[in-house]
Amino acid sequence: MGIRERREREKAELRQRILDAAQHLITEEGFAAMTMRRLAEQIEYSPASIYLHFKSREEIARELCELGCGKLLSKMQKAVAGKDAAGRIHALGQAYVRFGLENPETYRLIFMEDEAYMAAAFGNQSEKSAANQAGDLLLGAVQEYLKSIRRRQKAQEVVQLLWATLHGIVSLHLSCTGFQGAPPEELAALATGLVVKGLAGG
Amino acid sequence: MGIRERREREKAELRQRILDAAQHLITEEGFAAMTMRRLAEQIEYSPASIYLHFKSREEIARELCELGCGKLLSKMQKAVAGKDAAGRIHALGQAYVRFGLENPETYRLIFMEDEAYMAAAFGNQSEKSAANQAGDLLLGAVQEYLKSIRRRQKAQEVVQLLWATLHGIVSLHLSCTGFQGAPPEELAALATGLVVKGLAGG
DNA sequence: TATGTTATGTAAACAATGTTCAGTAAAATA
DNA sequence: TATTTTACTGAACATTGTTTACATAACATA
Numbered sequence: 001m002g003i004r005e006r007r008e009r010e011k012a013e014l015r016q017r018i019l020d021a022a023q024h025l026i027t028e029e030g031f032a033a034m035t036m037r038r039l040a041e042q043i044e045y046s047p048a049s050i051y052l053h054f055k056s057r058e059e060i061a062r063e064l065c066e067l068g069c070g071k072l073l074s075k076m077q078k079a080v081a082g083k084d085a086a087g088r089i090h091a092l093g094q095a096y097v098r099f100g101l102e103n104p105e106t107y108r109l110i111f112m113e114d115e116a117y118m119a120a121a122f123g124n125q126s127e128k129s130a131a132n133q134a135g136d137l138l139l140g141a142v143q144e145y146l147k148s149i150r151r152r153q154k155a156q157e158v159v160q161l162l163w164a165t166l167h168g169i170v171s172l173h174l175s176c177t178g179f180q181g182a183p184p185e186e187l188a189a190l191a192t193g194l195v196v197k198g199l200a201g202g
Numbered sequence: 203m204g205i206r207e208r209r210e211r212e213k214a215e216l217r218q219r220i221l222d223a224a225q226h227l228i229t230e231e232g233f234a235a236m237t238m239r240r241l242a243e244q245i246e247y248s249p250a251s252i253y254l255h256f257k258s259r260e261e262i263a264r265e266l267c268e269l270g271c272g273k274l275l276s277k278m279q280k281a282v283a284g285k286d287a288a289g290r291i292h293a294l295g296q297a298y299v300r301f302g303l304e305n306p307e308t309y310r311l312i313f314m315e316d317e318a319y320m321a322a323a324f325g326n327q328s329e330k331s332a333a334n335q336a337g338d339l340l341l342g343a344v345q346e347y348l349k350s351i352r353r354r355q356k357a358q359e360v361v362q363l364l365w366a367t368l369h370g371i372v373s374l375h376l377s378c379t380g381f382q383g384a385p386p387e388e389l390a391a392l393a394t395g396l397v398v399k400g401l402a403g404g
Numbered sequence: 405t406a407t408g409t410t411a412t413g414t415a416a417a418c419a420a421t422g423t424t425c426a427g428t429a430a431a432a433t434a
Numbered sequence: 435t436a437t438t439t440t441a442c443t444g445a446a447c448a449t450t451g452t453t454t455a456c457a458t459a460a461c462a463t464a
Binding site: 111112115118119122154156157158160161163164165166167168169171172174175176177178179181182186187190191193194195196197198199200201 | 313314317320321324356358359360362363365366367368369370371373374376377378379380381383384388389392393395396397398399400401402403
């Protein structure tokens with residue numbers, strides 16, 4: 001009899017509805033607006049019911065972070081298609097920055113809200129998480145580029161620098177809303193360009 | 203009669219004690235630990251009394267941010283003494299990163315806790331805030347360097363990129379506590395070095 | 405010295421948060 | 435139909451930041 005199957009399906013559907021509502025609230029009004037009571041209101045259940053599907057508010061956030069990282073990874077994967085090493089570095093930078101601009105609240109949640117979320121994204125180093133795979137994309141491009149210019153330089157260090165730079169560009173843009181300088185895409189292009197040139201020359 | 207003077211002095215002293223206690227709590231246990239009740243406990247007054255000196259918890263935080271920015275500025279000012287343009291860029295990067303490492307919770311508060319604090323730090327563009335002065339230090343060095351290599355490039359853009367990069371290095375280091383890569387000073391040196399070389403070459 | 409005024413301080417309450425738990429109603433099973 | 439399991443919720447708890455009505459002490463004035 002398919003009764004159990006049906007109930008499991010219903011349960012999974014409700015869980016998904018919670019996640020959808022959470023994502024929606026965060027996208028529209030930011031993480032702080034995603035309270036358990038507003039979430040409950042959205043799905044038309046009591047607040048306590050949410051705890052039948054998630055251990056805590058933080059667990060919901062963590063799951064959304066993983067989904068967000070997946071989205072970022074897929075953007076970056078599409079960006080590298082059919083390009084040489086330097087071109088991939090540039091394209092990855094643009095993809096990263098655009099993800100941040102198009103999904104500001106999701107970006108905030110993953111990288112700026114709580115170190116725990118970010119640590120979780122990079123944490124599972126045994127099973128390659130989406131964030132780690134994104135890092136590998138960057139690492140591959142940098143390694144190939146360093147090889148092509150016959151330069152001995154720790155690729156990991158360059159990757160860390162690039163990621164930090166891109167993160168800095170996005171996070172300052174999202175935080176300093178008043179201050180309007182050069183657009184993030186332009187800064188990212190300048191950054192990747194200078195890294196590429198700087199490594200080649202000298 | 204010096205009665206009014208004495209009372210004003212006492213009031214200012216209590217206000218300062220609140221700030222000190224707040225700074226201490228933040229330094230030791232982070233911003234979240236700085237609750238009005240714990241603050242009241244520290245100064246041995248009731249929570250409501252704090253509101254006789256500050257409009258809100260946020261106002262206390264903002265004032266600590268300004269103090270923090272002043273500290274950062276003074277570090278950066280010392281760093282540039284008696285150096286050429288490229289040397290100043292390097293030294294400013296090192297000073298910035300070290301400030302973040304030595305005052306992690308203060309750095310968090312200013313740049314990572316709430317965009318409002320950071321916006322406030324950069325906001326008063328009429329009266330030059332400490333943060334703005336720090337930016338000017340960087341701008342001066344970059345302008346002089348660009349001139350010395352006869353390169354036409356928007357100095358403001360390079361400053362933005364440098365600041366974003368340094369912020370990215372520090373904030374990723376503070377957030378990704380688990381992940382241990384290259385030390386921030388090394389990354390900052392690499393960053394400033396690549397910018398300097400990248401601008402010169404090509 | 406007595407009285408009025410002002411500054412100082414606090415207890416208690418309010419609204420909002422995440423979370424827990426006892427209890428209930430419904431559904432599945434026997 | 436009776437029993438057990440599951441799904442669900444109302445009410446409460448411990449926290450927050452903040453406000454308000456009230457008390458008290460210190461001061462100024464007559």
